[in-house]
Amino acid sequence: MSNNEFVPFLGLLIFGNIENLVLASQGVTNGVNPILLGVLSLIVVVCWLLIGTYGTRIAIKYANYIEFIGGLIIFILGIQSMLGAMGML
Secondary structure, three states, rough: OHHHHHHHHHHHHHHHHHHHHHHHHHHHHHHHHHHHHHHHHHHHHHHHHHHHHHHHHHHHHHHHHHHHHHHHHHHHOOOOHHHHHHHOO
16 A cells, blocks of 8 residues: 555544644543543554554545545534633533
8 A cells, every 4th residue: 555545634634633632632631541541542543543544445435525524523623622621611
């Protein structure tokens, strides 16, 4: 599998990783055990790596839809995180 197959998902990969950091910091500020949070984050990242590596061939024909839906979800989670940080949720 070449790197060219991942190009349609590049924006989603970048912003998804940023959102993972936001959600992890949100967990820490809510008093979650940081070691447990780190272990669970690593498990999720490895799962997504495996799904992304082996699922790209199937998902490539739906790349535009996946990019839009993923971007929308990242945007909504970011808004939720900001509202939660301001105490509005």
